[in-house]
Amino acid sequence: MLAPTILTGAIVLTGCAFYGLITHRHMIRLVICLNILDSAVLLVIVLLGYEPDAAAPIVRQADLQYVLGLPHALSLTAIVISACTTALMLGYAVRVHRLRGTVYVDRLTRWRG
C-alpha cells in the first residue's frame, strides 16, 4: 500500500517538474524544477530498498529484519552531488546575468548586434 502511493506521488512530481521546465523562462525557476525532479528520483531510489516491518539499517540486535542499505548510500551521494550541481548552475546564472543583463532564457536567444 505504501509503495504504490509513493510511486504515484513520484510520477506526479515528475509531470509537475516537466510542466515547470517547459513553461518557465526564468533561470532560477528552471533550477527549482530540476531540484523537484531530483527529489522524485530520490524517492524512487530509496523506495527500492524498503520492506514492510523492517528496521533502519543500523544493527543493534542480530535477529531483526533490516531494510536494504545500498539505495540509501547511493542516494546519499546523489543528494550531495545535486547540491554541488545546483550551486554550479546558479553560479552560471549569475554570471550570465552579469554578462548579458537578463536571467530570462528567451531573451538570451535573441540576437544582439
Added chain:
Amino acid sequence: MILREILSAGFLGLAMFFFLVTAVGLFRFRSSYARLHIAGKCLTGGALSSILAYLVVAPRAAVFARLVIAALLLLFTNALGTHAIARGAHHTGVDIDTLESNSMEGTPFDPRRGPR
C-alpha cells in the same frame, strides 16, 4: 506508565491546538508583523509542547538530555529568527499597517516600486 502516556497525549493535543492557531492566524492576519508575531509565539509553543510530549515518555537518559538541549535551542533560535526577520522587514520599509494580499498567486517582486 499509563499516567505518562496520558500526559504525553495531553501535550500532543496542546501542540495540535497551537499549530492550528498558528495556521489560522497566518491566513487571517493581513499585516506582516502580526504574521511574524503569531509565527514567533504560537509556533514556539507548539514545538515545545511536542518536544515535552516525547520528553515524558523518553526511554533513556541520553534521549532525555538531547531533548532538553533541543528544547532550549528551539526556544532560543525561534525568537532570534523572528527578531531578525522583523528587523529586516522594518529596514526594507514594510510599514505596520501595510496589508498583504492573501491570494494564491502572490505579487511579483518589483524592486523599483518597493513596498512603501
Added chain:
Amino acid sequence: MRRTLALLISGSIVALGVTTLMLTGTLSDAIRPVDYTLRTVRDTGAINAVTAILFDYRALDTLGEATVIFAASSVLAFLAPRSSASMLSVRLSMLILYGIAFLLPFIMVFGFGTIVFGHVSPGGGFTGGVMLSSSVVIFAVVYSVGGQQSYVLPILVKKYVENAAMFVFVSLGFIGLFSGGAYLANALTGIPLGEPGSLLSGGLIPLLNIATGFKVGMGLALIIISLFAE
C-alpha cells in the same frame, strides 16, 4: 500555446507512468531485498550499514564524489572575480550578533559529532561536512557586513584544509595496496576491526569519515564563499 504543450507533455508523462505502474505492479514485488546487513557488521565492524557501504565496499565511488565537489568548487572559484561584495547592506542588531555567537559552537559540535560517530549512529562524513559548511554560511551572512568575507578562516586556509583532507583520503587508500589487498581495502589488510558498536571500531572507516567530512565541509564552504563573491 506553450502552456497547452506543457500540459500535454506532462499529462502524457503522468498517464504513461501510472499505466506502467498499474500494468507491472509495484517495484517492491519485483525486487526482493537480500538481508546482507548482518554480513556487513561481520565484514567491516561498523554497525551503520550505510556508512559501511559508503566507506568500505564503495569507497572508490566516494573518492569520485569528493572529486566532483572539488571540481565544482574549482569552477565556481574560477567564475567568481575577487571582488569584495557583501550580502547585506543593513547592520544587524547586537542581539543577533551575540545570539549567533552563542549558537555557533553548538552547530559545530553537532557537525563534528555527526562526523565522528558516523559508523555507530545515523550520519557520517557527508552529513557532518554539510553541517560544518552551514556554519560557514552563518558566518558569511552575519559577520560579513563590512565586506570581509571570511571572518574565521581565510580562503587560502580552507583550500589547504580541503587539499590535505583529499591527500589523507588517497593515502589511506594506499595502506590497503601496500599490505597486499586492493586499493582502499579495510579488513583484508589486517587492521583490527574492534568491537562493533564502540567508537573505535570499523578499521579505517572512522578515519575516512573524518577526511571526507573535512573535504565536503571545506569544499561546500568554498562554493558558498565563491557565490557570495560573485
Added chain:
Amino acid sequence: MIWVTLALVTLLVVIAFYAVICRSVIAAIVAVGVFSFVVSAIFVALRAPDVAMTQAVVGAGLTTAFFVIALDKTEAADDQESR
C-alpha cells in the same frame, strides 16, 4: 503509519504544484525548502535516517541559501538596468 505517509505524499504534491505555479520567485524558493523537509519526513517513514538527515540539511538549509544568494545577485543588477 500508512495514513501519515499518504498525507505527507499529498502535501508533497501540493507544495510542488505551488512551487511550479506561483508567480513570485522567492515564494517558489521557500516552497522548495518546505518541499525538502517533507521529503525528509517521507525518508524517515521509509526507514532511511541517514538520507533524511542529509536531505534536511542540504535541501532545506544549504540549497535555500544558494537560491537566495543567487536571487539577490540577479535582482540587484536588474535594478541598475531599469528597463
